[in-house]
Amino acid sequence: xxxxxxxxxxxxxxxxxxxxxxxxxxxxxxxxxxxxxxxxxxxxxxxxxxxxxxxxxxxxxxxxxxxxxxxxxxxxxxxxxxxxxxxxxxxxxxxxxxxxxxxxxxxxxxxxxxxxxxxxxxxxxxxxxxxxxxxxxxxxxxxxxxxxxxxxxxxxxxxxxxxxxxxxxxxxxxxxxxxxxxxxxxxxxxxxxxxxxxxxxxxxxxxxxxxxxxxxxxxxxxxxxxxxxxxxxxxxxxxxxxx
Numbered sequence: 001x002x003x004x005x006x007x008x009x010x011x012x013x014x015x016x017x018x019x020x021x022x023x024x025x026x027x028x029x030x031x032x033x034x035x036x037x038x039x040x041x042x043x044x045x046x047x048x049x050x051x052x053x054x055x056x057x058x059x060x061x062x063x064x065x066x067x068x069x070x071x072x073x074x075x076x077x078x079x080x081x082x083x084x085x086x087x088x089x090x091x092x093x094x095x096x097x098x099x100x101x102x103x104x105x106x107x108x109x110x111x112x113x114x115x116x117x118x119x120x121x122x123x124x125x126x127x128x129x130x131x132x133x134x135x136x137x138x139x140x141x142x143x144x145x146x147x148x149x150x151x152x153x154x155x156x157x158x159x160x161x162x163x164x165x166x167x168x169x170x171x172x173x174x175x176x177x178x179x180x181x182x183x184x185x186x187x188x189x190x191x192x193x194x195x196x197x198x199x200x201x202x203x204x205x206x207x208x209x210x211x212x213x214x215x216x217x218x219x220x221x222x223x224x225x226x227x228x229x230x231x232x233x234x235x236x237x238x239x240x241x242x243x
Contacts, residue, residue, distance in 0.1 A: 004034045005041065023132045025060030032059055061129025064089040064099050066138055070146035073113075078156050078164045082113035085143060091120050092127040099128070101139030108143070109162075 002009045036049040051059055071084040089099040102116035151161040 001029065001034060001037060005037060023130055023134070025056065025129070027061070027129055030060050058126045061127060061131075063131040063134075064091060064097065064128035066099055066101055068101055068139070068142040070142050072146055072150045074150060074154060076154070078151075078154050078161055080109055080111040082115075083109065083111045084115045085139070086115075086117045086119075087139065087142075088119040088121055090123045090125065090128070092125055093122050095127040096120060097128045099138065100135035101142065103136040104140055105143055 001014060002012045005012070032049055032051065036047045040047040066087055066089045068085070068087040070086075071082070072080065073082040074080050083105070085102050085105045087099075087101040089097075089101070091097045098118060098120060100118070102118060105116050106114060147162065148158050151158040154161065156164075
């Protein structure tokens with residue numbers, strides 16, 4: 001603020017009330033804050049600036065739009081042969097904000113051919129920012145959805161399909177991949193088996209409501225031994241989505 005106003009730091013006092021969390025509009029100072037301070041200085045009067053609800057989607061950052069393309073290839077017995085993840089997100093004219101959708105992609109599966117690429121599309125919009133679950137979360141939604149679709153094409157259980165691929169060897173020591181692999185190597189009866197219930201694309205026949213089953217992968221950072229999960233179980237979950 002002192003730099004923007006061109007005054008000594010000791011002449012500026014910023015009072016920030018506790019807001020909780022650290023994502024979204026709370027991450028960075030935005031232009032309207034400096035404009036309010038400049039107006040107060042020029043008018044010699046206190047100035048209060050309130051952002052309306054509609055302005056929250058343009059003046060204090062937002063989650064950028066992403067367009068992702070996932071291409072997978074596998075052998076008939078369910079061994080991944082190639083994994084390609086390309087994505088692009090929009091940003092403002094002046095900034096280079098990247099929604100790192102491919103952050104987790106290189107660490108998930110053991111595959112001989114891997115490609116992750118990204119791009120930016122400049123638009124006349126406000127600068128995006130890191131909202132809750134930035135980068136890897138929308139990226140995982142795309143890649144894991146593709147893995148589920150590939151499992152259906154191969155007529156394989158989505159979880160068993162991931163077992164066949166196994167998680168990549170530890171490229172940094174925080175991942176719990178090896179524990180997931182060992183903890184899930186239990187009798188099949190301990191888990192919900194998708195193949196015994198529904199493993200085809202017939203559930204997408206309804207244009208407005210879809211019902212499906214699938215699997216999901218996620219990176220888990222382990223800091224202490226006490227946080228390591230003892231066991232993990234899958235449960236069948238129904239979800240309805242409108243289009």
